[in-house]
Amino acid sequence: MGPIRAMLADVGITEQQWRVLRVLQEEGPQDPTRIAEQACLLLPSLTRILQKLESKHLIERQADPDDRRKQIVRISDQGEQVIRDNLQTSLALLDEIRDRMGAERYEALLDLLNDLDVRDGR
Amino acid sequence: MGPIRAMLADVGITEQQWRVLRVLQEEGPQDPTRIAEQACLLLPSLTRILQKLESKHLIERQADPDDRRKQIVRISDQGEQVIRDNLQTSLALLDEIRDRMGAERYEALLDLLNDLDVRDGR
């Protein structure tokens, strides 16, 4: 992930912050518990990440009107802009890894990792 | 790694501290740079880990007589005892993972991960 980290470092965000932004951009506004599942983060980590992203004005939060324990997190216009500025490069870097490993081996690796995750009961 | 972490938590050490102890026990006394390679750790992390292990009296350090920039780190008797007390359980837990995945898939996963590591140029 080195190259991706380097790319994001230029923008001043980390891999995890990037993952959270992408989840919000792809899946739309949602509460922290769901974000945590999608981004494979524990809630304590996510709490800090959301605080950082909010201070950078890349996301916005509002209380859930139906359940005041919950919040609704959404990506901001600035956040969308960060995605737009880096998505192409990010995807290209992943493609490069796949190419270097070979498409078949790459898919096999993803399958096995996913399998390990499921069997471990997460 | 959950179960292994739990086992080690009883003894009061972490996964990385355990890895360092095992490297020292298997490969014998050596300098931090080599330990870092074997245990896949960066030197700043290793520095802290060695400080913790030393304060727990699980390792011992001495200056290298030939090159005063270096040190020689060795596992202590107490450290060896920790290994003896947990190695069986540790190996058994790995076997369980392998069994649940299937031996073939397990080997394939290790190969692919190793391959990824090499191609990434570490």
Next chain:
DNA sequence: CCTAAAAACTTCACATGTTAAGTAAAGGAG
């Protein structure tokens, strides 16, 4: 011999992983 550059760590600063507590709001039993 003397100095600049490299090597081997260590220290810092910041971000996350992880477990345990703490807090506020929602639900459920009686």
Next chain:
DNA sequence: CTCCTTTACTTAACATGTGAAGTTTTTAGG
């Protein structure tokens, strides 16, 4: 409605990952 439990987070505390800077000791040149 009241009390207890659960849910959804947030805080706290400690350990590691990571990039950058600092220190001491060697080594390579000149």
